[in-house]
Amino acid sequence: MASLKELKGRINSVKSTQKITKAKQMVAAAKLRRAQAAAEAARPYAERLSGVMGSLASKVAGDSAPMLLRGNGANQRHLLVVVNTDKGLCGGLNANIVKAAKAKAKALIAEGKDVTFYLVGKKGRAPIKRDYPNRIAKHFDTSEVRQPGFEEAEEIADDLIAQFEQGEFDVAHLVYPIFKSALAQDPTVDQLIPVPPPEADGVDGMAGDGAVVDYEPGEEEILEDLLPRYVKTQIFGALLEREASEQGASMTAMDNATRNAGDLIQKLTIQYNRSRQAAITTELIEIIAGAEAL
DSSP states (O other), X not given: OOOHHHHHHHHHHHHHHXXXXXXXXXXXXXXXXXXXXXXXXXXXXXXXHHHHHHHHHTTOOGGGSOHHHHXXXXXXXXXXXEEOOSSOOSTTHHHHHHHHHHHHHHHHHHTTOEXXXXXXXXXXXXXXHHHOTTOEEXXXXXXXXXXXXXXXXXXXXXXXXXXXXXXXXXXXXXXXXXXXXXXXXXXXXXXXXXXXXXXXXXXXXXXXXXXXXXXXXXXXXXXXXXXXXXXXXXXXXXXHHHHHHHHHHHHHHHHHHHHHHHHHHHHHHHHHHHHHHHHHHHHHHHHHHHHHHO
């Protein structure tokens, strides 16, 4: 049985840990509102751009379509762009993202495809490298910037497009979390390159309402400019979703840790009081026994 000194030391240690988790929870809660607002604000633009792309893509077909839309005609080499966080203490968020990436990789390998990884963020490197040590194509470090923004998304997109044009891969998939709430962040896998033709959704009469639209310059020229921008927008959205998911998961995890620390403090305090009472009782018995012996 632990001594009173040891119990008191453990209580103080857990109290110190509780202060840290409480502070981390408050910081995450403060950052969550801004990160959530940024992620939600980016979604309408991405949806609007997707609608425009759908209208344009429906008018372009065959070899006249840009390479980013039609692909290179092959489907053998697949690149998984996995977006993880740079910091820990966010529950099972990174583990779930890695799990989704590994499941996709396993399915592709079972089909006989060649799979490589393009890792964004620090926390996904170790578990993926442990299972696929020879399949890591590149690490993109976002830990040096306070909050990854469009510049980082543009750099990643330009790198991926250059690799695609050089024939280093045939298909790229984006693995990232979608922020639903502080309690739910769902990992998802979307095809990034070649850009999957989105469905036209009636943007300003361009589709869905029977209106006839003429484009100047031609659809091919507009798509040549829009497709790289679409890839950048998708990656930028993934980074924003990652930030919101990280803060939401961190707030939830730290709240649970704070509650668990409180429960542990309560149990240790009860154990401490019982041990202290037992020591006092033993001391009183010894005094009484000594007095009777006299």
